[in-house]
Amino acid sequence: MRLTKKRLTKFLVLMVLTAAPLFAVFGRTLAAQLITFRSVTINTAVPGATVSEAFSFSLASTAAIGSIAFEHCNNSPLPEVACIPPVGYTAAATNLGAQSNNPGFIIDSVNSTANKIIIKRVPAAGVLGTTTYGFTNVHDTTVSGQTVYVRVSTFASIDGTGSAIDFGAMAFATQGGFSVGAFVPPFLIFCVGITVSSQCTSSNGSLIEFGELSTKQTRFATSQFSGATNDPGGYQVFVDGHTMTAGNQVIPALDSGGSSAPGVGQFGFNLRSNSIPSVGADQTGAGTAGITPNYSQSNIYRMATGDLLTSSSTSTDFNITTVSYIVNISKVQTPGSYATTLAYIATAAF
Secondary structure: OHHHHHHHHHHHHHHHHHHHHHHHHHHHHOOOEEOEEEEEEEOOOOOOOEEEEEEEEEOOOOOEEEEEEEEEEOOOOOOOOOOOOOOOOEOOOOEEEEEEOOOOOEEOOOOOOOOEEEEEEEEEEOOOOEEEEEEEEEEOOOOOOOEEEEEEEEEOOOOOOOOOOEEEEEEEEOOOOOOOOOOOOOOEEEEEEOEEOOOOOOEEOOOOOOOOOOOOOOEEEEEEEEEEEOOOOOEEEEEEOOOOEEOOEEOOEOOOOEOOOOOOOEEEEEOOOEEOOEEOOOOEOOOOOEEOHHHOOOOOEEOOOOOEEEEEOOOEEEEEEEEEEEEEOOOOOOOOOOEOOOEEEEEEOO
16 A cells, blocks of 8 residues: 555655646737737738838736837747748838837847847836837839738837737738729800800890891890810800891991991901990909900900911810990891801810
8 A cells, every 4th residue: 555655645746846847938928918908000902012010009018128020020929830821021121210118229120020020129028008100112012912910019129039028910911003084075055045054054045136227326246155165275266257248238347447437338346345435344254265356355356267266275164255246237238137157166286
């Protein structure tokens, strides 16, 4: 019985001695405390791009910190798993930018690697609360759809060695870019009528009736046109047509311009508000189509086919332009029904 008891005692002692080393190894793995409120932000997710990385987290302890490691892996966030560097990723030329709450760090260029950024300082107690670090000039992984895990560890040493004090992991992913296309069609909107709306949504009338012509009084009337374009070169408006005729009888056109003179044969127009006679209106609207000099003088009228009336040298919003017509006849004007057709033509280059 004594022999048996001694053997049992030795067996139990051996069990304790064998188990002790396993407990010690396990205890060192759990020593690091967990970093909380972790986040990482990159300014672009395009594979292979040069990016900036911004880290934010809260330390779990106030132990003295001399270095922090940011290790980038493509396989796992866990420190127990061997890190596989992301394909094409390199932080070899990175710069440390903004840092807050736990400042004073610089890049440890000696101990950092292509996928592990180590920053160091004179060891100082960790400060709880949100801590941030920003890195620029990082060349991201060239693999589209790749998840990159960033293992963040703090150390008492100034070179990222020894047991971690605090530990946490974050992740971001790359994504191949996609194209978004759109087409803006060229447009030139132009309308003509007795009256037109400011945006050319409506126009009314196409016939002007002067009534009975007189040698003593000027007959007058108005029409309008409006236009807009997105052509970078703008647009121009021309007039095509002739003076009023009745068969082979003609009311002379003011092809060199002139003022209204009752008793003198005249047909012409301008694009202004006039007082002799009282007819017309000045141009309105937010557009940039200007009136050419031949048709921009109040009380001076003209009519010459092919004339340029208005133009804009750039893309423009709408302008409503009022055309003011006058007709005078002489005492020798042959009786008849006089008429003409005028066409207003807008052109753009595109």
